[in-house]
Amino acid sequence: MSVYAFIFARGNSKGLPGKNIRMLGGHPLIAHSIRVAQQVAGIDRIFVSTDSDEIAVIAETYGVTVIRRPDELATDTAPEWLAWRHAISYLHAQGHKFDVFVSLPATSPLRSVEDVEQCLACIDRHTDVVVTVTPASRSPFFNMVVRDSDGVSQLVCSGSSAHRRQDAPAVYDMTTVAYVATPTFILTNERIFSGRVRSVIVPRHRAVDIDDIYDFKMAEMLLADKENNYVGR
Structure with missing residues (x-):
């Protein structure tokens, strides 16, 4: 199966202005999603969908293809589901056909390669969408x-x-670690839970979702702790 990964990143974040290009552990926030995608076995192509010139330049610096998102799909009120559809339709129009869609939101920088690979392993003909959750x-x-x-x-x-x-x-909280689905399901349905959904459990320390400065500070602390533990081994 051909697997395409996407990072959807708007330029006009309200909760934390400029968060997608804010430096975290030596890399812009969005680069953490790109770097994980580049290490996942089975991912064939990586795309960044954005309305921002700054984000586009960073994405290209890290070696991925940019899809320009229309302004109307980059507002606070625009459902990301429509951005997913736009990216898929854009690639189809360019002649790209692929079997599996993976979204790796930029706001979840602490995911592991194994988290994404577990999600990919769960998608099958009986499953429409795979999401990630963490104990509530x-x-x-x-x-x-x-x-x-x-x-x-x-x-x-x-x-x-x-x-x-x-x-x-x-009970579990949904996270933004990863979403996996088929392009056909996204194009023919209105929301994730329109179909059969399976979930993969990830630990809370890898499920931080950055919305504001407090989330960002938490991510900084956890990333520093991870790096210090690695160096200490």
């Missing part, structure tokens, strides 16, 4: 609530008969 620190059965305008609150899963956390189903 809170549970809708015990300490997650919904509330109305008067502040009246109740548990998200208020009808559950589980009285101990150990008796409730394990």
